[in-house]
Structures are given as C-alpha cells and as structure tokens.
Amino acid sequence: MSDTAFKINGGKPLYGEIVAQRSKNAVLPMIAAALIPQSGKTVLHGVPEIADVLVALDLAREVGAVVDHDLETHTVTIDASTVNNGTLPPALTERFRGSVLFLAPMITRMGHVRLPGSGGCDIGTRKIDFHHRGFARLGADVVYLDDGTTIIDNKADRLKGAPLYLDLPSHTGTENLVMGAALAEGTTIIENASAEPEVLDFCHFLIKMGANIEGIGTRRLTIHGVKELHAVEYTPIPDRLVIGLLVMSAAIAGGDVTIHQAEPEHLRLVIAKLDQMGVEITVEGDSIRVQRDPSEPLTPINILTEFYPGFPTDLQPCIAALSTIAQGKSFIRERIFENRYDFVDGLIAMGADILISQNNVCIVNGVKGLKAAPVRAASIRAGAALLLAGIGAKGETIIENGYQIDRGHEYIEKQLRQLGADVERITKETQPLLELA
Numbered sequence: 165m166s167d168t169a170f171k172i173n174g175g176k177p178l179y180g181e182i183v184a185q186r187s188k189n190a191v192l193p194m195i196a197a198a199l200i201p202q203s204g205k206t207v208l209h210g211v212p213e214i215a216d217v218l219v220a221l222d223l224a225r226e227v228g229a230v231v232d233h234d235l236e237t238h239t240v241t242i243d244a245s246t247v248n249n250g251t252l253p254p255a256l257t258e259r260f261r262g263s264v265l266f267l268a269p270m271i272t273r274m275g276h277v278r279l280p281g282s283g284g285c286d287i288g289t290r291k292i293d294f295h296h297r298g299f300a301r302l303g304a305d306v307v308y309l310d311d312g313t314t315i316i317d318n319k320a321d322r323l324k325g326a327p328l329y330l331d332l333p334s335h336t337g338t339e340n341l342v343m344g345a346a347l348a349e350g351t352t353i354i355e356n357a358s359a360e361p362e363v364l365d366f367c368h369f370l371i372k373m374g375a376n377i378e379g380i381g382t383r384r385l386t387i388h389g390v391k392e393l394h395a396v397e398y399t400p401i402p403d404r405l406v407i408g409l410l411v412m413s414a415a416i417a418g419g420d421v422t423i424h425q426a427e428p429e430h431l432r433l434v435i436a437k438l439d440q441m442g443v444e445i446t447v448e449g450d451s452i453r454v455q456r457d458p459s460e461p462l463t464p465i466n467i468l469t470e471f472y473p474g475f476p477t478d479l480q481p482c483i484a485a486l487s488t489i490a491q492g493k494s495f496i497r498e499r500i501f502e503n504r505y506d507f508v509d510g511l512i513a514m515g516a517d518i519l520i521s522q523n524n525v526c527i528v529n530g531v532k533g534l535k536a537a538p539v540r541a542a543s544i545r546a547g548a549a550l551l552l553a554g555i556g557a558k559g560e561t562i563i564e565n566g567y568q569i570d571r572g573h574e575y576i577e578k579q580l581r582q583l584g585a586d587v588e589r590i591t592k593e594t595q596p597l598l599e600l601a
C-alpha cells in the first residue's frame with residue numbers, strides 16, 4: 165500500500181505572483197444543487213482538482229447524474245435529468261463532510277434520501293441535528309438511526325415553507341435548508357443563518373438558477389419557494405483558505421509574494437491580524453501583496469475564532485503555526501470546534517513551544533525557529549499548518565497522510581514551487597493492513 169506525503173526543504177524566502185484555486189466550500193454545495201434541475205446541464209468553471217470535489221462528483225454519478233470533468237479547463241458539466249437513486253453509499257459519503265449537502269437535492273428530486281454517516285475533518289462532534297430539525301419543520305419525516313444514518317422522506321409533492329432557527333449559524337446547515345426552501349411551497353425564514361462568503365456565493369448561484377432569496381449576507385434569510393430551478397453556468401469564488409495559507413507561507417518564510425484574483429475583502433480580518441503581527445500586506449484591487457524581511461521579528465497575537473466576519477476557524481491552525489516564531493506569547497482560542505488543535509503535536513515535534521490550557525486555549529511561546537521533523541496531517545487545515553511550519557523550518561520535513569492536504573488544496577506543491585519553495589509530493593510505502601493485524 166502507498167500513501168501520499170509531502171517533502172519540504174524549508175527556510176527559503178518566497179518570491180513571485182500566483183492565482184490561487186477556487187473555493188472547495190463554495191463549489192461543493194453547487195455540485196449538490198446541480199442535481200436539482202430535471203433538464204439542461206449545469207456548467208461549473210474553475211473547479212479545483214481536489215479530493216473532496218472528485219468524491220462529490222462520484223457521488224453525483226452514483227445517484228444517476230451524468231458528469232463530465234475536464235481537468236484541463238477545470239470545467240465540470242452535470243446533467244441531472246437521469247438522477248434516479250436517493251440512497252447514498254457510505255464508501256463515498258464517509259469521505260467528506262460535503263456529503264450532507266446531498267440531502268436537500270435528493271429530497272426534492274426523489275422524495276426521499278438515505279445518508280449514512282458523513283465524513284470530513286475529525287475536529288469535533290459535527291452533528292447534523294440542525295439539518296434534521298430544519299427538514300422536519302419543512303414537513304419531511306426525519307429518522308436518525310443509532311449508526312449515524314439519516315433517512316428523510318417527504319410524502320407531499322413539495323416541502324412546505326416554515327420559520328426556521330439555527331442554534332448556530334451553520335455553514336452547510338444554511339446551504340442545505342436554503343436549497344430545501346428554494347423549492348418549497350410558500351415562504352421560509354431562516355434566522356441565525358450563516359454569512360460566510362461561500363454561503364453568499366452559493367445563494368447567488370441559486371438565484372441564478374431561479375431561486376428567490378432575500379437578505380443574503382445577513383443573519384436572516386427569506387426564501388420564497390419557486391416551482392423549479394434551472395441549470396446554469398457559474399464560477400465559484402476564490403478559496404480564501406488556500407489564499408490564507410499562501411499569504412502566511414510568505415509571512416513565515418519571508419520574501420515578496422503577490423496573489424491575484426484573491427477577493428481580499430473575504431480575508432479582511434485575517435489581513436488585519438497579520439498586519440498586527442508585523443507582516444507587510446498591501447491590497448490593490450483584487451490582489452494581495454505580502455512582504456516580510458525574515459530577520460525582522462513577528463509580534464505575538466491573540467486569536468478568537470468566530471463565524472464570519474470573525475476570524476475563520478479554518479485558518480486558525482495556520483496562524484497558530486505562524487505564531488510559533490513570534491517574539492513572545494500568543495493566545496489562540498478555538499470556539500467553533502471542540503477538537504481543532506489537531507496540529508499541535510506536529511508543531512511541538514518541530515520545536516514549537518505550545519501548551520493547551522485547561523480552558524482549551526492554545527498558548528504559544530514563540531521560539532527562534534522551527535526545525536524539520538517527520539509529522540502527520542490529521543485533517544485538511546492541520547496539514548496546511550504543518551506545511552507552513554515546514555516552509556519556515558530549516559531542513560527536510562516530511563508530512564504523512566497527505567491525502568488530507570489533497571482534500572482541499574489543488575496540487576499545493578506546484579503552487580508553492582511556483583513561488584520558489586522546495587516542496588515535493590512523494591509516495592510513502594505503508595504496510596498492508598493484513599500484516600498489521
């Protein structure tokens with residue numbers, strides 16, 4: 165058996181210009197929603213070649229859609245006229261969190277759906293009770309089995325609009341319920357909806373498909389149900405999380421890097437925090453330029469993760485990694501997920517001085533520099549944080565379980581090499597499971 169790993173020879177400043185990939189978390193709900201139209205072809209441009217997208221496209225094929233993926237042009241075409249199966253296979257759903265987004269399209273197309281456990285980063289309990297409650301309020305029968313399977317049935321022709329409230333502004337919860345409400349009979353109001361940029365982009369995509377949604381970008385969405393949604397052509401927003409990683413790569417290694425087509429507005433707070441740390445960032449139109457003299461010390465930082473427009477939880481591991489070389493004590497407080505310090509052991513192996521306090525604050529005492537070490541990516545952003553550390557550390561770092569990095573980053577080694585980093589994808593041989601037993 166083999167596993168993807170990344171080999172980094174760090175400690176080299178980065179220079180150059182780059183256009184980053186488009187957003188995983190915006191394109192996943194679009195792939196799901198493309199299963200709704202009964203005729204026509206949905207065309208998505210700028211689709212990143214990442215593992216979660218490839219699995220989502222396989223799941224779309226599995227329910228009967230005809231999917232064409234042109235890797236050269238990054239274009240995906242989905243013809244959903246042939247969708248015929250509402251039972252989602254665990255071999256695919258358990259590989260990514262975005263599988264929950266197939267609930268709404270399958271209810272509207274098939275009248276029922278069976279979703280075994282969904283996968284994704286193991287960073288907390290990650291229940292989907294908001295989704296369940298929402299669909300029940302919209303008139304469907306929802307059954308949740310002990311093994312994690314969700315079964316939803318809608319006996320009526322359409323779901324029925326209703327007032328909904330989310331205990332937390334769930335990202336995929338909002339997307340799922342907006343999709344359900346878009347085709348429901350009557351009006352739905354979602355209170356405490358997510359305002360993450362990817363959710364806004366997805367709402368704009370649905371509007372292009374014919375949905376009637378008011379309040380986009382606020383915490384209160386009003387959706388007037390329509391009879392049908394049609395296939396459209398769309399390009400999702402740039403991936404602010406990959407852009408955040410590239411920005412911080414230039415910050416940790418030093419150098420002068422410009423990222424184009426970056427929608428800097430989506431990273432406003434991240435840029436402000438990096439500015440506080442002493443990283444020079446210039447925004448010009450849609451471009452972000454990062455400059456840093458690596459001999460100048462970084463200032464320590466306080467981070468509290470919050471729903472948008474707060475500091476994104478998905479960039480918390482990266483800024484924690486950057487803070488390991490700041491001069492002094494940084495405090496990182498993760499407030500969205502209970503188990504999102506899954507990169508800390510790796511950073512400690514690389515020489516970082518980090519303590520997780522009893523009240524779950526990550527306290528980082530800055531060190532002079534990180535050292536290379538063999539580490540393992542436990543999740544997408546844990547992998548990103550370790551990549552960042554490897555880029556900043558002198559010597560050869562190997563990151564195992566590179567699949568996690570590939571779930572969200574499109575050939576990240578090529579992107580970083582374009583900026584002069586020494587990063588390579590390697591294949592690590594692992595023992596066959598039988599021998600391990």
Ligand SMILES: CC(=O)N[C@H]1[C@@H](OP(=O)(O)OP(=O)(O)OC[C@H]2O[C@@H](n3ccc(=O)[nH]c3=O)[C@H](O)[C@@H]2O)O[C@H](CO)[C@@H](O)[C@@H]1O
Nearest residue numbers: 189261262290291292293294295332334335336337478500
């Ligand atoms: C595919 C995708 O878009 N993934 C993103 C999405 O995940 P995801 O949509 O899964 O995250 P949510 O926004 O739903 O989760 C936010 C919080 O709400 C809780 N919760 C959520 C739903 C629910 O039914 N019950 C419940 O208790 C979660 O445990 C978590 O504590 O938003 C997260 C938060 O911005 C990001 O880290 C993920 O990258």
Ligand SMILES: C=C(OP(=O)(O)O)C(=O)O
Nearest residue numbers: 261262284285478544545
């Ligand atoms: C948590 C993430 O992804 P997922 O929700 O797909 O697990 C992420 O992208 O950082």
